[in-house]
Amino acid sequence: MLYRFGQCSVDTSRLELWRAGQRVALEPQVLAVLIHLIENRDRVVSRDELLRHVWGDRIVSDSALSVRVRMARAAVGDDGSAQSVIRTVQRTGYRFVADVEASGSIALGHDLREAHADATEAAHLPLPSEPSIVVLPFQPIGDPSQAGILAQGMTTDVTTGIGRSGALFVIARGTAAQFGGEHDVHDIGRKLGVRYAVRGSVLAAGRRLRISVALTEVESRRELWSERYDEQVDDAMQVQQRIADLLVGSLQVAVERAEQKRSLLLPSANLDAWTAYHRGAAFMFRFRPDECAHAERFFRRSIELDPLAPRAYAGLSFVHYQRVYMGMSHDRDEDALRARDLALQGVAADAFDPMAHWALGRASLLRGEFEASIQELRRATALNPSYAGAHYTLGWVYMLKGERAQADECLELARRLSPFDPLIFAMHIVGALNFALGGRTGEGAALAASAILHPNAHLHVFFAAAVVYALDGQRERARALMGRVRAIAPGYELADFLRVMQFRSPGDLDQLRRAFADLQARAA
Template sequence: MKFAGYALDPQGFELRHGGERVAVEPQVLSLLLLLAANRERMVSKDEIIEEVWDGRIVSESAISARIKAARKAVGDDGTAQKVIRTIHGRGFRFVAVVEESVAAVVEADEAPAATPPSTRPSIAVLPFALIGESGPHDIIADALPADIIMDLARINWLFVIARGSSFRFRGPDADPIAVGRALAVTYCLTGQIERTGHSVSVRCALIDTRDGHTVWSERYEGAIESLQELRPEIERGVVESVLQHIPQNEVRLARGLPAAQLDAWASFHLGIDHMYRFNAADNAAASRLFGHALERDPWFSRAMAGLSFTHFQSAFMAYDEQVGRHVEQARMLAQKAVETDRLDPFGHFSLGRCSWLEGRLDDSIAWFDRATSLSPSFAQGVYNRGLVATIAGQARQADRDLALALDLSPLDPMAYAMISGRALTHLQFGELEQAAQFGERAALTPGAHKHIKLIAALTLNLIGKRQEAAAWLAKARADDADLSAASFFRSFPYAQGEARETLERGLRAIGV
C-alpha cells in the first residue's frame, strides 16, 4: 500500500520511500503494518500489545517510543499527526490517504494460491488441535505454539505472523493453503496433541502454503504427567527444525528459477547452499550470489554477513595468498551487517569469527554471546563460542557448548566441526581415546576439510593407531600439499600454554 510517498509491503516486510528501502526496526515496522491494515478504525493499546508484543507486559513509555519511531520513519511527528493520529487515552489510528492497487483489494478467497517465490520467508503458527481425551494438558495446545511464535519472532530473516492473527485459524480442519492466502504467508506450522490413556503424542508439520507440500514433520511422545517437562524440548526441536528446513526449501525453489528472476532472498538462499559446501569453487559461487543479493537490496544485512562468511572461509582455508585482505573484508562486511540490523545474530556471529582469526579470543566469545542472546537456538553461534573457548584453553565450558550445538542441530552443515571441536576439548582433558573417537568421527562426516582430517590424524596417532593416522594425514595433504603447523595455528590461533604445546607435539609426531 502507498501513502504520502511511502510504500508498505507486508509480504516483503519492508517500508520504502521513493523506491529506496527505509531502515526500520522490525517491531516498529510491525506496528506500522498493524495500524495501516486497520486504518478504518482506532487500534487500542491493548491490541497493539497483543499483536506487536505477543501479549507480554510492556510499559506506556515502550508503546510511546515505538509510536514515535513509527512516525519518524514515515516523516510524521506528534504535532502534525498526518499519518498516525493519537486518540488520547484509548489508542491510535492510521489516517494517511492510502493508494490501493487493484490486486490489494482482491478478497482472500479470490487471491491466487501461490505467493511469489521471491518474497522473504514468512510463517503462521496455528494453535494445535486437540484429539482424544480432554484434561489439564489441553492448555498446551495454545501455550506451546505461543512459545514457538515468541522464539521464531527473534529471527529477523523470518516474518512471523502475530498470535492474534494466526490463532483465529483453529481446529483440525484449518487448511494451510487457505491460511497462506488469508495471511499472505509462505509457510504454516500446524500441530496436534493426542491423549491416549496415560500417554500423549504431539505431532508437528511445516507446510509450504504455496503448494501444500509438507516440508517437515515430527512426532514427540511421552507420559501425560511429563508433558510440561517435555514442552521445552519439543519447543526447541520444532524451532530448530523450522529454521533448518525453511532455507532448504527456499533453495529447492530458487534452483528452479532462471538467474534473471532471482531476487535478493532467492540469491541469498542459493548462496548459503554453496557456502556450506566448503571448497574454493563453491565459496566463490556463494560470494557471487551474495553480491547479486546486495545489488538487488543494498540494505540486506544477512547477505552482507554471508559475504563476510565467504571472506572468512577464504582466509581460514587459505584459498589464495591474500589472507590479510580477506580478513579485512570479512570484518568490514560483518560490521556493516551489524550496523544495518543490530538484531540479526548472523552479523554478530560473523564479527565473532573475524575476531577469532585475528587472535582476539575474548572479543570473539563476546560477539558469539551476543549472537546467541539474540537467538538461543542458533547452533552455529553456540558451536563457534565453544570452539573459540577451546582455543583459549577453556575446555570445560567449551565442551558443554559443543555438545549443546550438536543437540540443537544434529544435521547441521557444520556438524563435522562441532564433533572435531570435541576431539580438541578431550585432548585438553587428557582423554586421548575419546579425542581420537571424536576426531575420526568428524573426519568421516560430510563437509570435513583439511584441518578436520589433520586433527583426526593427530589424535589417532596419540593412541598408537599409526596406520589410520597416516591415512588421514595423506587425505589432508591431498587437500593441501602445503599443510603445516604454521597454517594450522593461523586458522586456530591457540593461546600459548599447555593446550597449544600438546598440539605442537602431536603435529611434530606425525611430521607436520
C-alpha cells in the same frame, strides 16, 4: 480516490498503479506502502506505523519494509539516491515528497465491480518472495488439563522462537489461532500469505509426554520435515522450553534448505534480495574456491537489491573469513579486515539480527580477539537461543581457550539444536578435539570419524581427525588421514593448522606437538 504525480497515477478503488500510460504490476504490500505514504504526505510516516499498517500483527523484520519501499520507489521511477518521490528520514521513517493532484476515483459502474473483485481476490494473499511461516495451534491429545496447557505453551514458544530468529515472517499467534483443528494448509497459505506451516500435537499420559511436529510447504502440501519427541515430565515448563528450542532450531534449518532449493530453480535475472541471499547461502559452507566465488556473487547481488540486508553482509563476511581460514586469500590481512567490516555493516543494518553478530564473532575469532568474539556470539544466542551456529562457534572459542566444560556444553547444545546443520561436521571435529585434548580420546575419535565423512569436510578437518586418532592410539588411521592431508597440500605442517586454530592453552599445544611428531615419525 485517484492520485496523480509525475507520470504516475494511483487509483485506490481499483488498487492500481499506472505509469506513462502502462499499468504497473505490484505486490499488494508494496502498493499498500505506496498508498499509505501518499495519503499521509503531509508528514513523516514512521517505520513502525508502516509495519503496523501493512502487516498488522504479523512479526516481520525491518528489512522487509526496506525491500517494499525500494520496490515502491522503482515502480514510480524513483530510487534510493534521488529520493524525488519517497524520501528517507534517517532514524525516523519515510515521507512522500512529490507534488500530488487528488481527485475522485474514476472507477464507475462495472469498474466498481472490478475493484470489488480485486479487493475480494486480495483477501487471498499471494506468497511473498521472503520465507514466511505460520505455527498452527498444537493439538492436545489425552489428558485435557495437562495436554491442553502444554499445547498452548508449545504454540507460543515455537512462534516466539521463530520470530526471534529474524529469518522468517511469522504470523502472530492470535491470527494463527483462528485456524485450529482441521484446515487445508493450502487454503491457510492463501489466506495468510505464507509459504510454510507448522502443525503439532501434544500427547500427555501421566508423566509421559510425546510431542509430534511437521513442517509443510503450503503450496504443494508437501511435508518437508517431521520429528517426534518423547519425554518424562518432571518439570513441565522446563521440558516445554527445551523441546521448543530444539524445534525452532530444526525448523530454521529445514526452511533454509527449502529456500535455497527454491532459489536455485529461479532464473538469475528474477532474483530479489531474499532469493539472491539464499542462492548465495546454498554455496556458503562448502569451503572451496569456486563455491566461495558463487556465494560472493549472489550475496553482492542481494546487497545491491537491498542495501539494508543484514544477512547478505553476514554471508559476504563469511566468504572473506573462509578465504583466510582455508588459505585461499591473496592478502590474508585484507580479507580478515573485510570480514570484520562487512560483519559490522550487517550489525549496522539490523542490530537485532543474530546472524550479523555471529559473523562479527567469527571475524573477531579470526583476528585472535577472543573476548570480543565471545561477546558477539553471546549476543547472537541471546537474540536467538535456537541458533546452533552461534552456540557451536562459542564452543569453538572455549575449546581454543582450553575451557573444556563450557566448550562441551555449547557444542552439545549446537548438535542437539541442529543435527542436520550444514556445519555439523565442524561441530563434530571441534567436539572431537575438545574430548581428545581433555583425555576422552575414545569419544573424540568417534566424533572425528563422523566429521570426516561429511561431503564438506576439508583439509583442516582431516588434519584435526588425524591428531585425534593419534591421541587415541589409532596410529594406522592417523597415518592414513595424514597421507590424505599431504595429498591435498604436500607442504602442510602443524604451523598451518595452528595459524587458523589459535590454541591458547600451553598444555593443549604440547599435546598437539607430540601427536604431530608421532605422525611425522611414523610417516618417515
